[in-house]
Amino acid sequence: xxxxxxxxxxxxxxxxxxxxxxxxxxxxxxxxxxxxxxxxxxxxxxxxxxxxxxxxxxxxxxxxxxxxxxxxxxxxxxxxxxxxxxxxxxxxxxxxxxxxxxxxxxxxxxxxxxxxxxxxxxxxxxxxxxxxxxxxxxxxxxxxxxxxxxxxxxxxxxxxxxxxxxxxxxxxxxxxxxxxxxxxxxxxxxxxxxxxxxxxxxxxxxxxxxxxxxxxxxxxxxxxxxxxxxxxxxxxxxxxxxxxxxxxxxxxxxxxxxxxxxxxxxxxxxxxxxxxxxxxxxxxxxxxxxxxxxxxxxxxxxxxxxxxxxxxxxxxxxxxxxx
Numbered sequence: 001x002x003x004x005x006x007x008x009x010x011x012x013x014x015x016x017x018x019x020x021x022x023x024x025x026x027x028x029x030x031x032x033x034x035x036x037x038x039x040x041x042x043x044x045x046x047x048x049x050x051x052x053x054x055x056x057x058x059x060x061x062x063x064x065x066x067x068x069x070x071x072x073x074x075x076x077x078x079x080x081x082x083x084x085x086x087x088x089x090x091x092x093x094x095x096x097x098x099x100x101x102x103x104x105x106x107x108x109x110x111x112x113x114x115x116x117x118x119x120x121x122x123x124x125x126x127x128x129x130x131x132x133x134x135x136x137x138x139x140x141x142x143x144x145x146x147x148x149x150x151x152x153x154x155x156x157x158x159x160x161x162x163x164x165x166x167x168x169x170x171x172x173x174x175x176x177x178x179x180x181x182x183x184x185x186x187x188x189x190x191x192x193x194x195x196x197x198x199x200x201x202x203x204x205x206x207x208x209x210x211x212x213x214x215x216x217x218x219x220x221x222x223x224x225x226x227x228x229x230x231x232x233x234x235x236x237x238x239x240x241x242x243x244x245x246x247x248x249x250x251x252x253x254x255x256x257x258x259x260x261x262x263x264x265x266x267x268x269x270x271x272x273x274x275x276x277x278x279x280x281x282x283x284x285x286x287x288x289x290x291x292x293x294x295x296x297x298x299x300x301x302x303x304x305x306x307x308x309x310x311x312x313x314x315x316x317x318x319x320x321x322x323x
Contacts (some may be wrong), residue, residue, distance in 0.1 A: 001128075001157050002066060004099070004108035005089050006033045009065070011098035025055050031092070032083075034066035036127045039288035042068060046080070053082045065089050067127035070292065097142070105152045111139055111171065112158035117190065119216075120227045120294035121256060121287065124159050133165040140174060147180035156186040162193045172201035187212045191238055192229040199245050210280070211242065214254035218273030219266035222259050227294070232273050239277050252281035255314060258307035259287045260298035267310050274317060282318040284311050 009031060010020070021027035030052060035041040045068065052062060063085045068076065076086055101107055114129040115122075143154060154175070162168055175184055185208035189198075194213070201207070217223050220231045230238075242249060255270065274282070286307040289296050 001108075001110060001113075001159070002033050002035050003102075004110050004157055005066070005093065007099035007101055007108065008093045008096055009033065009089075010100040012092060012094055012096050014100060015096075015098070024052070028059055029061050029063070031063045031065060033089070034064060034068040036067035036070060036123050036290075038285055039290065049080060049082055061085070063087055063092075065092055067123070070123050070126040104150065107146050107151050107154050108157055109139065109142060109146075109154050110134065110157045111161060111168075112164050115159040116163070117160065117229075118227060118294070120225060120298075121259065121290065123290045123293060126292055128159060131159070131163060136166060136171065136174075139171065140178075143175055143178055143181065147178060152180070152182040154181060154184055156184070158186075158188070160188065160190045160193070161186045162189050162195070162198060167197075169195070169197040169201040172198070172207060173204065176201070176204045176206050181206060183208055185210070189213055191215065191235050194238060194242075196241075199242055202242075202249075203246050209246065209248050210250045210252065212252045212254075213239075215273065215277075216254060216256050217259065217262075217266070218270035219262070220269075222262055222266050222270075225261065225295075225298070226256075226259065232269065236273065236276060250280040251277060252283075253277075253279050254283045254285070256285050256287050257310035257314065258302035260295060260300055260302070262287075262302055271313065271317070274314065279318050280322055282314060284314050284319075286311055 013029070013031075018029065024030060032045060032048065034045050045064075049062065052060070061084045062082065064076065064080060064083045065087050066089060069086070069088055073086060076083070099107075112131060112133045114131045115125045116131045118125050146154065156171070158164060164171060172184065172186075175181065184206050189212065191213055202211070215235050216226055216228055218232045218235075223231065239251060242251070255274075257267065257270075286304075287300070287302070289300050
């Protein structure tokens with residue numbers, strides 16, 4: 001989503017007469033589009049700004065935008081005194097439909113923004129706001145225009161594409177009929193609202209045979225503490241249903257290790273679920289407390305060493321095995 005936003009920001013800057021610098025040190029203007037999905041992403045922003053300041057040109061201007069705006073502006077100014085301006089993404093995009101795309105054949109196409117689910121560890125509803133779907137016809141028009149410009153592949157983006165209104169299944173089926181499109185991908189899906197009509201639409205030939213379906217944990221008690229609306233059994237049942245409809249599908253996931261209170265037995269439950277599913281890829285995160293979330297009030301009582309151990313076990317099982 002941030003990549004898609006950055007492409008739009010770049011288009012606005014180009015319209016204002018800016019040209020892309022070959023190196024960050026040569027730039028008169030640096031815009032940092034921040035991600036807050038993990039604490040480590042925010043930590044990298046501090047490191048980047050410190051490095052910029054050390055090598056900063058006298059006239060170089062730094063603007064910070066993106067998801068870190070869930071922090072109060074006063075806090076951002078205090079923590080990042082070397083940033084010249086703080087601007088929300090929508091201020092920089094200015095509702096511009098244009099984008100300077102990084103690929104000549106593949107395009108990111110946002111279909112919704114925000115999230116209504118409030119998983120206990122997640123800052124997205126605070127950083128991106130409540131869920132809002134783009135108009136159906138607006139998306140269809142954008143894709144048709146992309147086809148005319150030679151684009152063959154699109155990836156539909158949303159914090160939870162399944163809950164797109166009026167209907168994600170209808171959107172997939174309509175786009176599938178668009179002449180010129182060779183491949184349609186999407187991210188991300190929540191397990192609890194991946195309905196039968198969406199699975200049916202996913203079985204269409206142009207839809208990517210890779211599905212990213214975050215499980216986060218394989219233990220029911222931890223899932224409940226995470227405010228995830230399914231059990232491990234529900235998830236396995238859904239995977240079975242998807243594979244029955246689309247036998248050649250590959251499934252990737254997100255998993256958090258070391259969530260507050262996670263015992264060794266609960267981690268083993270996650271391990272067992274992973275073995276049963278046979279994930280192709282997993283984005284593994286070691287739990288980090290995020291201010292403002294419900295989980296922040298829970299005691300972060302799994303040691304860093306233990307989080308690292310659990311992370312390595314899953315990395316070995318899923319990602320190294322897949323490679």
